[in-house]
Structures are given as structure tokens and as C-alpha cells.
Amino acid sequence: xxxxxxxxxxxxxxxxxxxxxxxxxxxxxxxxxxxxxxxxxxxxxxxxxxxxxxxxxxxxxxxxxxxxxxxxxxxxxxxxxxxxxxxxxxxxxxxxxxxxxxxxxxxxxxxxxxxxxxxxxxxxxxxxxxxxxxxxxxxxxxxxxxxxxxxxxxxxxxxxxxxxxxxxxxxxxxxxxxxxxxxxxxxxxxxxxxxxxxxxxxxxxxxxxxxxxxxxxxxxxxxxxxxxxxxxxxxxxxxxxxxxxxxxxxxxxxxxxxxxxxxxxxxxxxxxxxxxxxxxxxxxxxxxxxxxxxxxxxxxxxxxxxxxxxxxxxxxxxxxxxxxxxxxxxxxxxxxxxxxxxx
Amino acid sequence: xxxxxxxxxxxxxxxxxxxxxxxxxxxxxxxxxxxxxxxxxxxxxxxxxxxxxxxxxxxxxxxxxxxxxxxxxxxxxxxxxxxxxxxxxxxxxxxxxxxxxxxxxxxxxxxxxxxxxxxxxxxxxxxxxxxxxxxxxxxxxxxxxxxxxxxxxxxxxxxxxxxxxxxxxxxxxxxxxxxxxxxxxxxxxxxxxxxxxx
Numbered sequence: 001x002x003x004x005x006x007x008x009x010x011x012x013x014x015x016x017x018x019x020x021x022x023x024x025x026x027x028x029x030x031x032x033x034x035x036x037x038x039x040x041x042x043x044x045x046x047x048x049x050x051x052x053x054x055x056x057x058x059x060x061x062x063x064x065x066x067x068x069x070x071x072x073x074x075x076x077x078x079x080x081x082x083x084x085x086x087x088x089x090x091x092x093x094x095x096x097x098x099x100x101x102x103x104x105x106x107x108x109x110x111x112x113x114x115x116x117x118x119x120x121x122x123x124x125x126x127x128x129x130x131x132x133x134x135x136x137x138x139x140x141x142x143x144x145x146x147x148x149x150x151x152x153x154x155x156x157x158x159x160x161x162x163x164x165x166x167x168x169x170x171x172x173x174x175x176x177x178x179x180x181x182x183x184x185x186x187x188x189x190x191x192x193x194x195x196x197x198x199x200x201x202x203x204x205x206x207x208x209x210x211x212x213x214x215x216x217x218x219x220x221x222x223x224x225x226x227x228x229x230x231x232x233x234x235x236x237x238x239x240x241x242x243x244x245x246x247x248x249x250x251x252x253x254x255x256x257x258x259x260x261x262x263x264x265x266x267x268x269x270x271x272x273x274x275x276x277x278x279x280x281x282x283x284x285x286x287x288x289x290x291x292x293x294x295x296x297x298x299x300x301x302x303x304x305x306x307x308x309x310x311x312x313x314x315x316x317x318x319x320x321x322x323x324x325x326x327x328x329x330x331x332x333x334x335x336x337x338x339x340x341x342x343x
Numbered sequence: 344x345x346x347x348x349x350x351x352x353x354x355x356x357x358x359x360x361x362x363x364x365x366x367x368x369x370x371x372x373x374x375x376x377x378x379x380x381x382x383x384x385x386x387x388x389x390x391x392x393x394x395x396x397x398x399x400x401x402x403x404x405x406x407x408x409x410x411x412x413x414x415x416x417x418x419x420x421x422x423x424x425x426x427x428x429x430x431x432x433x434x435x436x437x438x439x440x441x442x443x444x445x446x447x448x449x450x451x452x453x454x455x456x457x458x459x460x461x462x463x464x465x466x467x468x469x470x471x472x473x474x475x476x477x478x479x480x481x482x483x484x485x486x487x488x489x490x491x492x493x494x495x496x497x498x499x500x501x502x503x504x505x506x507x508x509x510x511x512x513x514x515x516x517x518x519x520x521x522x523x524x525x526x527x528x529x530x531x532x533x534x535x536x537x538x539x540x541x
Contacts, residue, residue, distance in 0.1 A: 264387045268354040268379040288390050
């Protein structure tokens with residue numbers, strides 16, 4: 001298989017789009033034996049990406065790892081994006097990052113300096129996060145893959161889980177959607193450098209800053225939007241008797257992504273998400289491109305926050321101080337005809 | 344007809360290649376190697392109001408015929424189930440809720456493992472027909488429902504006789520696939536190369 005594209009950069013094959021489909025995975029996980037221990041505050045019986053283990057009455061450990069194949073051809077940017085994404089799960093839980101370790105797969109025959117660039121990108125992000133880089137593990141593989149194993153800490157009483165929405169909550173999203181569509185379109189020469197730069201900037205923005213704001217507020221639930229797309233991660237957040245109403249015109253979108261979606265520059269991952277969620281979602285807006293954007297896998301996406309209505313205004317105002325795109329995109333109501341209804 | 348070989352290409356490349364070819368041709372045939380790519384091509388057709396046919400030759404081989412509709416095109420706007428030339432066109436006909444004759448309990452258990460084994464095959468039939476007692480297998484609480492849903496997700500049509508569902512009072516409880524009629528059943532069985540019966 002081709003590993004270097006014509007520009008001498010990395011061959012593009014993934015990002016969060018490479019994630020195994022949600023349907024396939026939950027079937028397998030349900031079949032595995034469960035760990036029962038009072039210290040395990042969040043385990044993999046929940047759909048949270050990180051595990052949380054109680055060490056004492058004041059400290060719990062957050063453990064998470066994320067790595068994926070290349071979604072942009074520039075190795076340095078790939079390193080930054082993969083590291084930003086890997087750290088995100090800790091921030092989505094409201095935790096502080098403590099340490100990180102590199103996970104590397106790299107072809108034996110490829111120029112080792114490319115790996116150097118990937119690691120340089122990753123380490124810059126780790127430094128920005130003020131995390132300690134404490135080691136890593138690397139193996140030869142047919143295509144490059146990179147990510148981090150991350151350890152964080154949190155007070156056991158302050159864990160923000162991703163499945164605790166309350167009826168009446170307001171939904172807030174901190175980053176624009178459409179990065180999957182833009183990186184894919186850019187890789188085939190179908191969108192502009194400006195649009196691509198906007199997507200890169202979004203994917204390399206740490207959720208640290210938004211997380212530091214939300215921990216000061218009475219937030220019900222929080223997740224980071226990644227491979228399952230906005231709608232996939234939202235559906236995981238909702239309780240059995242809840243429906244989310246979204247207003248499509250309020251959802252921030254990366255420039256050019258709407259036009260690319262209209263031209264069907266969409267990924268296989270997006271279609272897998274659509275197939276998985278199809279009967280749970282009702283689109284009243286009659287806009288195909290918007291549908292595609294909402295199913296689009298987001299590599300290193302923003303935080304999706306569910307907060308009681310009375311605190312929403314203040315939270316959005318404060319979030320916009322650190323992240324101008326933070327927007328109210330909908331609300332949580334009692335169960336309606338579908339899990340998610342989009343107007 | 345212009346043929347576009349998009350096998351081995353990841354989305355959205357099959358769509359891009361199809362769009363390029365449709366600039367110069369009214370009707371094209373796109374070869375792809377996965378179901379998701381056919382779905383993305385179907386969305387292209389929906390958005391651009393093209394006519395589309397998907398022909399499944401195996402789980403790794405699909406032909407998607409797209410037509411802009413601006414000429415006398417042979418393409419009808421529906422998904423046809425029968426591959427053109429085929430040693431792969433297999434129809435499974437299930438006419439009872441038990442497999443074989445003899446003990447009822449054994450028959451139920453055999454049917455369950457037949458559907459399970461069918462779901463595990465690499466090769467998949469074009470469609471599975473359910474009629475008479477078989478209609479009880481595609482409704483809510485059926486012991487084989489999960490396996491049938493899995494098979495359906497792989498692109499196999501699950502078709503249940505509407506008159507049979509009606510007869511057993513199960514029409515409202517159909518839980519997988521679609522309702523069909525006797526004309527379609529006759530057509531599918533008579534154009535199949537093999538009809539498999541449990």
C-alpha cells in the first residue's frame with residue numbers, strides 16, 4: 001500500500017473516521033466480563049471514553065488513550081491533532097491532565113525524520129497542556145499511527161460523565177463541526193487552503209480552556225465530539241426518557257464544509273454513523289448538507305455540554321471569553337417521537 | 344456505458360470519480376467494493392436527482408449505475424435485487440417457523456441455528472422470503488430477530504408476505520425488513536439461480 005503521497009507527506013487514511021462503528025463495538029463490549037470494584041467510579045460499562053479510579057476521598061485517577069491513522073499529510077500537524085484529541089477525554093470529564101505517554105506505529109522503511117515531526121507536534125501540545133511526558137511505546141507497522149495514553153486527576157465528587165443530561169437542560173457546543181468533511185475534501189483538492197487552515201486550527205485547539213470554565217459551573221453532563229459525530233455523541237448523552245431538540249442554524253460550521261457536504265465530499269465514517277442512528281433522528285429542516293455535517297466524524301472536536309437552563313447564559317458568556325464559537329445549539333426535553341429532532 | 348472502477352478507493356473518491364464521469368456521460372457504471380460506498384453514491388443520486396441502480400454481486404463487489412436522466416436511459420429509479428449474470432443470486436425461502444418435520448421444539452431450535460449460521464456466512468443471499476408460518480420469524484420477540492437485523496444491515500432484503508402477516512394478525516409487529524406480495528415472491532423465486540429452503 002502507498003504510504004507517502006505525491007507531496008512527500010503522509011498518506012491520508014483516517015483520523016476519527018477510522019474509528020470502529022458504534023454498532024459493532026457495543027455488541028462486543030456487552031459480551032465481556034464486567035469488573036466490580038467500588039474504586040472503579042467510571043468503567044467501560046458506561047459509554048465514557050475514560051476510566052476513573054478512586055485513590056482516596058480527594059483524588060481519583062482518570063485514564064484514557066487515543067491514537068489513530070493520519071488524517072492530514074503534514075506529519076507535524078498530524079502529531080498536534082492526534083495529541084490534542086487524546087488529551088480531550090480528560091477535559092471532557094472536568095479533570096486535570098497529569099502525564100502522557102506516546103503511542104507510535106511507524107513503517108520500518110519510512111524516513112524516520114517524519115516520525116520526528118509527528119512527535120514534535122505531539123510534544124508541543126503536551127507542553128501546552130502542562131502535562132509530563134513520561135515515556136511511550138513504538139512498533140513497526142504498515143502505516144503510521146500516533147496518539148497518547150493520558151493520565152489525569154479529578155476530585156471524586158466532581159466527575160462529569162457523558163450520560164447525565166436532565167430534562168430542561170440547554171445544550172452547548174464549543175467548536176464548529178465539519179472538520180472530517182473539510183480534511184477529506186482538502187485531501188482530494190476540493191476545498192481551499194483557508195478552509196483547511198480553519199479546520200486545523202479547530203482540531204489543534206485544546207479543550208483545556210473550555211473545560212476550566214465548565215468546572216466552575218453546575219453542568220449536568222459533558223462529552224467531547226469525535227468519531228461518532230455530533231449526533232452520535234449526543235445520543236449517548238441522552239437518558240432513555242429524553243429527546244434533544246437542536247436548531248440547525250445555531251450550530252457552528254467550519255467555513256466551506258456546508259458546500260463540501262452538498263457536493264457529497266463525505267466519508268465512510270459519516271455514512272456508518274448515519275446507518276447507526278437513522279431511526280433515532282428526525283430532520284425537520286430538509287437540508288441534506290446539514291444532515292451530513294451532523295453525522296460527520298469529528299477528529300478532535302469540541303465539548304458538548306448539557307447544563308440546567310438557569311445557568312446556561314452565564315456559562316456561554318464565560319465560554320465565549322476563551323472560545324468565540326461556543327454556542328447554544330438546542331435543549332433536552334421529555335421523550336418525543338425520536339431521540340433527536342433537528343429543526 | 345462508461346465504466347468507472349472505484350474499487351479500492353475510499354470515500355469520497357468513488358463519488359468524485361462518478362461526478363467527473365457524469366460531466367461527459369449521461370449514464371455510467373461505478374464499480375465499488377463496499378456497501379458504504381454504494382450508499383454514498385445513492386445519496387449523490389438523491390441530491391442531484393439522478394436515477395440509480397445498485398447491483399450487489401457479492402459482499403465485496405457492487406455495481407452502481409447512475410443516470411442523469413437527460414436521455415433515454417435504461418435505468419429505472421429503483422434498486423434491483425438480481426445481479427445480471429450470476430452464480431450468486433440465491434434466494435432463501437422460509438415457509439415455516441420450524442426447520443424440518445418431527446419434534447416441534449427441535450424444529451424451533453434448528454431454525455434458530457439455521458438463521459444464525461446464515462448470518463455467519465461470508466456469502467449472503469440476495470433476499471430472504473418469509474411466508475405462511477415463516478412470517479412469525481420477522482416480527483417482534485422472534486427468536487431470530489437479532490440475526491435477521493444483522494443480515495439486513497449487510498444489504499440482504501428481508502421480505503415478508505403481507506397477506507400472511509395479516510392472516511396471523513402480525514402486520515403491526517413486523518420488526519425487520521419489508522412487506523412483499525405474491526407477484527414479487529414469484530418473480531424473485533423464478534429468477535433466482537438457487538432457492539434455499541431450511
